[in-house]
Amino acid sequence: MALSGSALPLREPVQVMRIDVITLFPAIFTGYLDQSLLAKARKRGLVQIVLHDLRAWSPDKKHFKVDDRPYGGGPGMVIRVEPVVECVEAVQRMADVPGRLLVMSPTGRPLDQQLVRQLAASPRLILLCGRYEGFDQRVYDLLHPEPISIGPYVLNGGEVAAMVIIDSVIRWIPGVLGNEESCRSDSFSQDPHFVKAAQYTRPPEYRGLKVPEVLLSGDHEQIRKWREEDSRRRAELRRQWLARHDTACGNQTEEGRAPPHPPES
């Protein structure tokens, strides 16, 4: 069930959120985990991210191979069932709370802000990243992971999708953002169609483009009203643009361009 933005309270920081990532390429994550908000959140003990190299569970103790050719023929290699099942079972045993097991898949449930908030309310996630032609079907049959897609396109592996999930989820952990209200005012947070109002900073004028007068006025009530109106206008323009371009089906008509910011009417 999709939860509306305001239905879920922010989680109390009574427990550190734990995210386990199972991957064949743990090094992909290192730069990302050590930068910016995520590095700070980890240092401050707000989130714990644990990387697991799937090759450690390979039955092949010489070359640590985890893939093999598909039965029935076809291109590429398939990740074998035994290392994945044994790795997930071992990782589940590493903490006392069971992890919500997600598998990164282009055909999975589309990630949106409502799902992000649901995931952020979970004390523990386990993100399973595929490579090559994907996993042996018995991985799904035995483990019943929830397939999650970050969009209708195919990546070389699940690692970037896992980083997208981590990046979007940690914004909702209390204490991670400087301002607790920040994530609540993000686009899509209040409802799935909510679009944040335009933002400006100094200088007040650049190449003839002026910051709207009201934002310089100091009148908080007028500013609130302007933002509400700008947000409504952008949401409506975006709705019209999406209807015309039908992006979810990939049936983009005009040159397949992204909507302008804000979308033109």
Ligand code: ADE
């Ligand atoms: N793995 C490959 N492509 C993906 C996608 N679009 N979303 C999630 N996982 C993926």
